Amino acid sequence: MLAELKGLNEECGLFGIWGHSDAAQITYYGLHSLQHRGQEGTGIVIKEGNELKGTKGEGLVTEVFTTEVMQKLKGRSAIGHVRYATAGGGGYENVQPLLFHSQNGSLALAHNGNLVNANALKNQLEAQGSIFQTSSDTEVLAHLIKRGGYSNIKGLVRNALTMLKGAFAFLIMTETEMLVALDPNGLRPLSLGKIGDAYVVASETCAFDIVGAEFVRDILPGELLVINDSGIHSEMYSLHTNTAICTMEYIYFSRPDSNIHGINVHTARKSLGKQLAAEAPIEADVVTGVPDSSISAAIGYAEATGIPYEMGLIKNRYVGRTFIQPSQSLREQGVKMKLSPVRGVVEGKRVIMVDDSIVRGTTSRRIVSMLRDAGATEIHVVISSPPIQNPCFYGIDTSSKEELIASNHSVEEIREQIGADSLTFLSVAGTIEAIGRTDAGENRGHCLACFTGRYPTEIYPSELQSAEKC
Structure with missing residues (x-):
C-alpha cells in the first residue's frame, strides 16, 4: 500500500x-x-x-x-x-x-x-x-x-x-x-x-x-x-x-512474489481479501485496491463477491514511497503526486476501496476525497488487517499510541474522519485463518502485538525513543 x-x-x-x-x-x-x-x-x-x-x-x-x-x-x-x-x-x-x-x-x-x-x-x-x-x-x-x-x-x-x-x-x-x-x-x-x-x-x-x-x-x-x-x-x-x-510481513512489507515459511505472500493477501469479503459483504459496483500491496487483497475480495475488480487508482511509478517524506505536510502532498483516481472507472459508481492498514488516517482521508472528486457516489473502505492499536518495538517506526488513530478512536470515529460511507477492518481471528500458517499454538506462530498489545518479548519502555532501528 x-x-x-x-x-x-x-x-x-x-x-x-x-x-x-x-x-x-x-x-x-x-x-x-x-x-x-x-x-x-x-x-x-x-x-x-x-x-x-x-x-x-x-x-x-x-x-x-x-x-x-x-x-x-x-x-x-x-x-x-x-x-x-x-x-x-x-x-x-x-x-x-x-x-x-x-x-x-x-x-x-x-x-x-x-x-x-x-x-x-x-x-x-x-x-x-x-x-x-x-x-x-x-x-x-x-x-x-x-x-x-x-x-x-x-x-x-x-x-x-x-x-x-x-x-x-x-x-x-x-x-x-x-x-x-x-x-x-x-x-x-x-x-x-x-x-x-x-x-x-x-x-x-x-x-x-x-x-x-x-x-x-x-x-x-x-x-x-x-x-x-x-x-x-x-x-x-x-x-x-x-x-x-x-x-x-504477509499483509504489507514483503514483496508478493516472496514466500514466508512456505506461504506465498500474494496468495496470503488474496486470502485476506476473501476473508474480508466474508466478514464485510457490501453492495457495490467496483472493487479497487490502493497500489501496490493492497491489490492482491482487492483481487481476492472481488473474486469472493463477484464484484468486478477495476484499476480505480493509478500509481505514479516515478515517485518514491510517500512515507519516507520527513514531515506530515510533505507526506500528504506526496499522496497527490503518487496516486491518481481513474474517473472513467469510479464516476457514478459505488466503490469498495481495499487497503491493508490505517495508521494515522491522513492518507486514507485524502484518497477518499480524491475518489469523491472523481465522481464516486459511495466509498466503502475495507482494511485487510485488524486496527493497529499498539506500537511496534521490533523494527517498525511506531513508538507511541498517540500516533495511531485506531488507538484513540472507534471505527465509527475513524470512518467519519476519513469521510468514507463505511469502514470495516478484518478480525484478528480472520487474519490468522486467512494467512494459513500451521505452526503449533493459538496464533500459529504470528506476532500480533500491533493489533492485540501482546508482545512476544519483554519490552523496555525507557529505551524506545532513542533506539535506532536496524
Whole structure:
C-alpha cells in the first residue's frame, strides 16, 4: 500500500553470499530486489582475498552502486544491506553493513530488526570503556563480540546473541566465514539458498529468484549458521524459541512474489481479501485496491463477491514511497503526486476501496476525497488487517499510541474522519485463518502485538525513543 504506512517505516533488507566469483554483482541484484525494504541507504562489504572492504552511501542501490563503483568491488563473498532511517538516526555513519577493523581481524555486521534492550547494553558497555561510533543498535553486537571470552568467532557470536532481546536477523562476516543468526522468535524473515556451490542468505525469497538461487530453507528462530569454504554448520544458540513472525510481513512489507515459511505472500493477501469479503459483504459496483500491496487483497475480495475488480487508482511509478517524506505536510502532498483516481472507472459508481492498514488516517482521508472528486457516489473502505492499536518495538517506526488513530478512536470515529460511507477492518481471528500458517499454538506462530498489545518479548519502555532501528 502507498496508503497508511507513512508511520510504518519498516525494517531493512539483508543479502549475503559466500563462495561465488561474482559475489559483488550478485549482491547488487539481491539488494535491488529488496529495495522496497529500505530506500534510505545501502552498503556492501566484500571479502577480497583476506581483507574486508566496504562501500556504502545514502540513497537507492542504483544511486550508490554505480558502474564505476561496482567495477572496484572484487571478491568471492559479500554481505549487503538496505535500510530506512527512523526517529533519531539517519546519516551516513548508520548506513550498514558496519565494518570494524582491529589487530585481530575485521568484522562486518548487517542487521534487520530492533533490540529492545539496546540502551541498557550500551550503558553497560560504555561503563566498561566502549565508545560507540553510531546511534544504531546494531553496533551493540560488535562490542559484545569484542568483549567475549571465547577464542573463536562462533563462540564469541553465540555468547553475544544470548544477551540480546528483541527482533534481529544478523549477517556477520569475517575474513574466514559468514555467520547468520535469527532471534529466538523469528520475528523477521530470513532464508537460505544456493547458487551452485555458493550459499546465499536473504531477507526475502524474491531475491533468490532475481539472482538465480535455489531456495534451501528458512532460517530457524534461535539458529546460528556458520558458512565458510568448508561448507555450512548449524547450531541453536537458544533453546527457548517461540515462533512469532511479524504478521505485517504477509499483509504489507514483503514483496508478493516472496514466500514466508512456505506461504506465498500474494496468495496470503488474496486470502485476506476473501476473508474480508466474508466478514464485510457490501453492495457495490467496483472493487479497487490502493497500489501496490493492497491489490492482491482487492483481487481476492472481488473474486469472493463477484464484484468486478477495476484499476480505480493509478500509481505514479516515478515517485518514491510517500512515507519516507520527513514531515506530515510533505507526506500528504506526496499522496497527490503518487496516486491518481481513474474517473472513467469510479464516476457514478459505488466503490469498495481495499487497503491493508490505517495508521494515522491522513492518507486514507485524502484518497477518499480524491475518489469523491472523481465522481464516486459511495466509498466503502475495507482494511485487510485488524486496527493497529499498539506500537511496534521490533523494527517498525511506531513508538507511541498517540500516533495511531485506531488507538484513540472507534471505527465509527475513524470512518467519519476519513469521510468514507463505511469502514470495516478484518478480525484478528480472520487474519490468522486467512494467512494459513500451521505452526503449533493459538496464533500459529504470528506476532500480533500491533493489533492485540501482546508482545512476544519483554519490552523496555525507557529505551524506545532513542533506539535506532536496524
